[in-house]
Amino acid sequence: MSEYESKRIRVLGADFFAPGDLDIGGKAAPEMFSEVFMAAGPWWPTHPLVITDTDRRRLEELSWRVTEMILSAALRRARTAGELCTALGYSEALTPMLDTEEPLGRHLLSSVRPDLVLEEGVPRVLEVNIDGAVGGAVPLDQMGASFVDMYKGSTTAAADLSVTGYAVRRRFESIVEDLGLRPGHRLLVPAFSGGAIPGYEAAKRFAEAQGYMVPIARSMGIDLVFVSVDDLGIDHEDRLLAEGSPVDGVLRLFLSADQAETPGFTNLVRSVRAGRVGMFTSEAAWLLSNKHILHWLWEDIDRLPRGEQDFIRSFVPRTLPLTSDWLRSDAGASAIRDRGEWVVKPAGGSGGEGVVIGGQVDADAWRDALERGAGQDCVLQRKVAVDKVRVSFLHDLTRRTRNEEVPFLLGPLLFGGRGSGITARIGVPESSEVLNVHQGASIQSVLALREHGPQPRG
Known part of the structure; x- marks a missing residue:
């Protein structure tokens, strides 16, 4: 901690x-x-x-x-x-x-x-x-x-x-x-x-x-x-x-x-x-x-001062760009499998529209949400308890x-x-x-x- x-x-x-x-x-x-x-x-x-x-x-x-x-x-x-x-x-x-x-x-x-x-x-x-x-x-x-x-x-x-x-x-x-x-x-x-x-x-x-x-x-x-x-x-x-x-x-x-x-x-x-x-x-x-900037915080984390690194790790859930190439990677396969740990969100959306919580849908619906999100400028964010x-x-x-x-x-x-x-x-x-x-x-x-x-x- x-x-x-x-x-x-x-x-x-x-x-x-x-x-x-x-x-x-x-x-x-x-x-x-x-x-x-x-x-x-x-x-x-x-x-x-x-x-x-x-x-x-x-x-x-x-x-x-x-x-x-x-x-x-x-x-x-x-x-x-x-x-x-x-x-x-x-x-x-x-x-x-x-x-x-x-x-x-x-x-x-x-x-x-x-x-x-x-x-x-x-x-x-x-x-x-x-x-x-x-x-x-x-x-x-x-x-x-x-x-x-x-x-x-x-x-x-x-x-x-x-x-x-x-x-x-x-x-x-x-x-x-x-x-x-x-x-x-x-x-x-x-x-x-x-x-x-x-x-x-x-x-x-x-x-x-x-x-x-x-x-x-x-x-x-x-x-x-x-x-x-x-x-x-x-x-x-x-x-x-x-x-x-x-x-x-x-x-x-x-x-x-x-x-x-x-x-x-x-x-x-x-x-x-x-x-x-x-x-x-x-x-x-x-x-x-735009939620892609939350991803940028994580993308830049290793070259930031130690205090900023600790801040991001403590308070900003891991946020990733959702793309077709990423979905085909090992990390993407893990996200498909472990749907309860992730949420799909439109990067520039508001009003809760387009948000899909992995733990609330079945495996087929989750895969569909990921594939749809990969073509619609979405991010994947770590689910918070x-x-x-x-x-x-x-x-x-x-x-x-x-x-x-x-x-x-x-x-x-x-x-x-x-x-x-x-x-x-x-x-x-x-x-x-x-x-x-x-x-x-x-x-x-x-x-x-x-x-x-x-x-x-x-």
């Missing part, structure tokens, strides 16, 4: 809370979750997850360090966004707004959310999302604040819980700084259909779901504008228009590759490429999310409660390089092992326990 692995993270669930706290959460859940973006049900957790302040800081530090290492791995192969695009084998169709001459650098790390799980308390980084579109900020703030308010006045340890950050405000601070926005400027947040959470494709519903952001942006003097990406206009100077008036910046919460080439989307692409409107973030940042936590759930229709040990995934949010809160996705009864809201997982907040306070029950 390395020095890193000896420092384990502990996450607590229902066992932390007194029965009365769980009763309060169960009664409040229907109203609370009806107002939370991405909290569709049918199972609602009646409490947050809990970590200590020390563990929160350690997760943030680990997250930032692996993010910097990913940028370094990219810089060992490319100096510009175009060169990185080529190294990853991407076509221009995936990144229509990419400035191929944009230099790679720390300015691309303004919006980050690693996805990590715990294995016997040791964090394992499954992927690192680097893009303005990283999700979780709004529901994290909504749920975290609601739970903290719920436990005020409690005589139990729950009264000593606090939010792990203020994600939406930190995000807007980063946007203002990166785009050079000033009071009175209009920031466009385009509604979209490709890759959207079902039910949130329409601009009105999208605006309602994101409404939590409006007063925070307004407190900084920024006016938010919610318009469908399909309805955007452009003037003769290539300025982007929303509702007929120019906008001063764009907060992009979608992936370009998922969008149809409508006139409105084409106008957005044209204005961004002409340099007439700034976007948070540029598509160069999204390139850094994910820790579980006991969660108390309330069913949104029957209102019955159910306690269950479920897997969970942590997503420390980093805006402008600063810790901005920790979101979580948890499995629910009868859900998939793929911990993504598109695959049935429930989004959840993580609260921090101030360590001078009462000791946890769990």
Whole structure:
């Protein structure tokens, strides 16, 4: 065991809370979750997850360090966004707004959310999302604040819980700084259909779901504008228009590759490429999310400093490029045979689409997944034995409660390089092992326990 692995993270669930706290959460859940973006049900957790302040800081530090290492791995192969695009084998169709001459650098790390799980308390980084579109900020703030308010006045340890950050405000601070926005400027947040959470494709519903952001942006003097990406206009100077008036910046919460080439989307692409409107973030940042870069960390490991070698071996599961030639090798034959040890993942995918867990399928289906993945730009990642936590759930229709040990995934949010809160996705009864809201997982907040306070029950 390395020095890193000896420092384990502990996450607590229902066992932390007194029965009365769980009763309060169960009664409040229907109203609370009806107002939370991405909290569709049918199972609602009646409490947050809990970590200590020390563990929160350690997760943030680990997250930032692996993010910097990913940028370094990219810089060992490319100096510009175009060169990185080529190294990853991407076509221009995936990144229509990419400035191929944009230099790679720390300015691309303004919006980050690693996805990590715990294995016997040791964090394992499954992927690192680097893009303005990283999700979780709004529901994290909504749920975290609601739970903290719920436990005020409690005589139990729950009264000593606090939010792990203020994600939406930190995000807007980063946007203002990166785009050079000033009071009175209009920031466009385009509604979209490709890759959207079902039910949130329409601009009105999208605006309602994101409404939590409006007063925070307004407190900084920024006016938010919610318009469908399909309805955007452009003037003769290539300025982007929303509702007929120019906008001063764009907060992009979608992936370009998922969008149809409508006139409105084409106008957005044209204005961004002409340099007439700034976007948070540029598509160069999204390139850094590619899981092939996790493989590059392993590919480079023998020529890295000892501390970085130990870090990678401790926290980054072995990740390999899935190719036809590799499948025909001895290592490929081993992966075919030992399917319970591996997971197939699209290298640039999101939403849990295309993920195949070897241990959940039979031998024929696994071979098919490997052969299909070899032709579709996928990686093979070592399977992690994910820790579980006991969660108390309330069913949104029957209102019955159910306690269950479920897997969970942590997503420390980093805006402008600063810790901005920790979101979580948890499995629910009868859900998939793929911990993504598109695959049935429930989004959840993580609260921090101030360590001078009462000791946890769990």
